[in-house]
Structure formats: structure tokens, C-alpha cells
Amino acid sequence: MKYRKFGKTELTVSEVGFGAWGIGGDAKAGEVAIGWGETDDEVSKAALLKAFDQGVTFYDTADFYGLGHSEELIGETFGDRDDVVIATKVGHVVENGGPALDYSKAHVIEGCEASLKRLRREAIDYYQLHSARLEHLREGGCVEAMEELKAQGKIRHWGISLNTFNPFPEADYFFDNEIGEGFQIVLNVINQRALTLIEEAGKRGYGVIARMPLQFGLLTGKFDEDSTFAETDHRRGRLPRPILKMSLDALEEVWKIAEPYGIPKTSFALSFILNSSGVSTVIPGIKTPEQAVANTTDLVELKKDDYEALKELWRTKLVNLLNEMEKRG
Secondary structure (H helix, E strand, O other): OOEEEOOOOOOEEEOEOEEOOHHHOOOEEOOEEOEEOOOOHHHHHHHHHHHHHOOOOEEEOOOOHHHHHHHHHHHHHHOOOOOOEEEEEEOEEEEOOEEEEOOOHHHHHHHHHHHHHHHOOOOEEEEEEEOOOHHHHHHOHHHHHHHHHHHOOOEEEEEEEOOOOOOOHHHHHHHHHOOOOEEEEEOOOOOOOOHHHHHHHHHOOOEEEEEOOOHHHHHHOOOOOOOOOOOOEOHHHHOOHHHHHHHHHHOHHHHHHHHHHOOOHHHHHHHHHHOOOOOOEEOOEOOOHHHHHHOOOOOOOOOHHHHHHHHHHHHHHHHHHHHHHHHOO
């Protein structure tokens, strides 16, 4: 495992982190599935420990993942030890029987206190506004809350988990007002929209967490057009048969570029991200010890021509797949 500085902070993070959404289990917000299907808590804890054995020191979760259950598992496994960096998020809530957003100052402060208890930590290393919009930042309450929590020592650093759509006005707000210390944003072979922003953030000293590196599992190469998902797995609606078939066709050229490296498709997909300037850490979702190993091995430095070829494929072909996926939510 290699390690990188997280922006201008004193934090050092493993270049591959642990995406802990999946271990939250098969939670629902009303009738809306917000998890990745059924899980076994003992397997989840074993996955956390196996990842640590593999050199993973960065663990990313949210109070909405499993409605707090993901945080609880991380707290039970690691507690307040200082050889791991824990990041979590606030802002997603359940209201009126469904998912909603709350970035009020009061909720951010209350959310932090609740997360600290579940995580069993004295301070959260990196606290994030979970998909806050520009209007929430301009209202100011959430920013004030973050600064107060940092001054009180309840969080060490803070930033924002950005949405997936261009442009990224929230990032510009951070730049213009010189607030926060990091961004979490989608980056993978299928979704390269944020590459320019990520490079700029890195130049300005912001830490960058790359999420969704495998695009809901499409970049593992393990799905076919007949793959199905449980009712409590949010991918059931995102990856219907037409999208699965389209992805198989669209990714053929990607796998041709990957073949000479002789590594698993998952490793190739993660390597693309780690070759991208400005990235501090990438957080594949991990649910089992086997996935912890698969997501932390056989990472390589891509040839410049191959890296540029993947960017060109995005512009000419893969963006069409992404657009079709987004039409379905």
C-alpha cells in the first residue's frame, strides 16, 4: 500500500480507502432502498480488519449509510485508535417516510454528536457535508456549524461530498471563500466529468476522495446482461437489463486496453483513478474480506498513451453510457 498527504492537512491516507456504504446493510428510507442489499455484520467487521491488514488506513462512511449502522460497525471495530483516519458525512435524513436533506446548523451539530457516539471517537478526522447544494452553502448555517465543530475539536478537518453533475458551483464557492479542506467526488472510467476539477483542487491544496470508482460494479467485469439485484439493493433500479447490455458493449474497448497489463479488471479501473492528478485516495465499496484483498492488490502505473486513450474513450463513447444511466436515476 502507498500513502498520500490529504491536501494541505496533516492527514496521511492510504491511496486505497474503504468505502463503507455497503456494510450499512439493507436499510430503507420509507420504501426507498438506500443500501446494497443484505449483509452479515461479522463479515463486515472481518472486511474492515482485512482491509487494515492490507494497509488501508482511510475509512469513509456517512450517518445515512444503514441509518447509522455503518458508523456503528466502524466504531465497534476500531474505536478511537489513532492509526486510522475516519471520514463521515451529514445532511441526509429520513422525513415523511422518505429520504430528505437537512443542512441546518442545528442538524449538522446534532449529527456530529450522534456520529461521534456511534464511531466511539473523540473527534472525527474528516467531516463532510453530504451532497450539499450551493443554496445550502450560501445560507451559511452548515458552514458555521463546521467551523464551530472544528474550533471545538470535535472534527479535525471538513469538506463536501459533491454531486455528480457539471458544473460544480459548490466547489467554486469553496475556492472563492477559501473554506474547507477537501472534496469527495465521483471519478471512474465511465464518469470522468470531474477530472479538471480534481486537478484544480489538488493544485489549490484540497484533499480529494474519489468515490464510485467501479460505477456500481460495472467496472469489475463481473456482470452480464442477465445480472439481477435484490429489492433492497439500490442498483436494482439503476442497472436494468438494457443498461447492463449497453455497458458490456461500451466497455469492450476499455478491456482491450487493460488486457496487456495482465491484472484484474477491478485493479485496472482503480489504477486509472490513482494515475489521475490531484487524487488523494480512492474508496471502492468493500463488504467482504475477499473484496478488501481484491481492491488493494495489482495496482499499476498506466502508460501515458493508455491513460489518454481511456480519456478519449470517455469523450467519444462512454459518456453516452453515463447519460443513459442518469436518465434512470
